[in-house]
Amino acid sequence: MKKIILTFFVAIMLLVPFSSAFAAATVGQELKTPEAGWKRYESNDQKVLQSGTWTLVSNANHSNGAYLWSSSAGSSLSFKFYGSKMRLITAMATDRNTLAQVTVDGTVYSYSEYKNTVQYQTLVFELAGLSTGPHTVKISAVGLTSLDAIDIDDTGYLIDSNISAPTNLSAIGENGKIDLRWTAVTGATSYVVKRSTSSGGPYDILATNITSAVYTDSGVTNGVTYYYVVTAMDADSESINSNEASATPLPPLKPTLDVSIVDEKVKVGQEFTANIALKNVNNSTFAGRNYSLDLA
Missing domain, CATH: 2.60.40.10 (Immunoglobulins)
Known part of the structure; x- marks a missing residue:
């Protein structure tokens, strides 16, 4: 009995890390690389537009070795992306605020960058379930606000506001x-x-x-x-x-001959007037081909 219980206990211990390895990241968790189904853009990407005062700081602990920060009221970062989901990645620390603000398609959301210890490259905000298409995002500086990176769908992309769509x-x-x-x-x-x-x-x-x-x-x-x-x-x-x-591509229709007799009644052997139309043809229908029509 003891051997059976011990074996069962070991099996449970092996299953726990195996199953948790496949769990999706949650807000507050360190996320140094994008998960499957996501791709990452850095905060200093040219399609992330800066308004007000922002400082780019080089630091090896941050995504791609740099991050943006601002404590200037009225400053903001804005970008557009095509996709259905988005994540914000940045550092959490004791000097960060608990009411950071991001606006997505006109709706305002709050998130926290505060933590009682420093944690780099942290998932601080996630919004999924959006309709697949273009979305507008604005991060407002409230207190000390920072940004390491942006994760979106791996099939999506950041939109360049300077080039129009066809x-x-x-x-x-x-x-x-x-x-x-x-x-x-x-x-x-x-x-x-x-x-x-x-x-x-x-x-x-x-x-x-x-x-x-x-x-x-x-x-x-x-x-x-x-x-x-x-x-x-x-x-x-x-x-x-x-x-x-x-x-919808369709195979070519077979040519048909439509004959409509003008006279209401026609006797056998009697001449008659008819409208004749050849349908389902174009300039190439008879190219290189010989056709004969027998009305007897």
């Missing part, structure tokens, strides 16, 4: 392909085409480094509806998504 995206389905067109963006060096089989995404990257405002997707299956968005790129930034456009 507009007027259209999609036309043909046999085995879909043709896309959009309005070119001033200052864009290339475009990224993204595709999904569900309206609203999530979208997979289909093509990058597209330098003209047109693209043909030949990797499609007839009868399946595809949904597309396009983003514009400059030297190192990406715009938000364009409008969504969809199309």
Whole structure:
């Protein structure tokens, strides 16, 4: 009996660290690297806009060796991101405040940077469950406020406010392909085409480094509806998504001859007047082919 109990106890001890290793990080926990499903942007990224007075401090204990801080009232950090979730990473310490403030899409949230000991690269705020799309974030300096890094979806990205999204995206389905067109963006060096089989995404990257405002997707299956968005790129930034456009590639229809007799009654052998229309044809339907029509 003692051996059985001891074995059971050891098994429990082995299972506890195994299961906890897969638990998601929680607010107040040190988080030196982004977890699976997340990616990290540093506080001094050029797409994080500074307003007021902020100081960049080099310190090896912080994310990528640096962090921003301010105690100047009215100062703020703002950025836009495309995704559905966001985390703020910074140091906690005794000189930090308990009512730090962040505004996401107009809604104000409070979080704490206070801890009775210093803890670097800490997850201090998390907001998940947002609709997948563009979101606006503003961190306001309340007392001593700092920022190490920002974590967002690994499929999302920070938005460069200086480059506009493509507009007027259209999609036309043909046999085995879909043709896309959009309005070119001033200052864009290339475009990224993204595709999904569900309206609203999530979208997979289909093509990058597209330098003209047109693209043909030949990797499609007839009868399946595809949904597309396009983003514009400059030297190192990406715009938000364009409008969504969809199309369904279809096999070519067989040519048909539509005959409509004008006269209400026609006797056998009698001449008659008819309207004849050849349907489901285009300039290439009969290219290189010979057809004959027998009306007997």
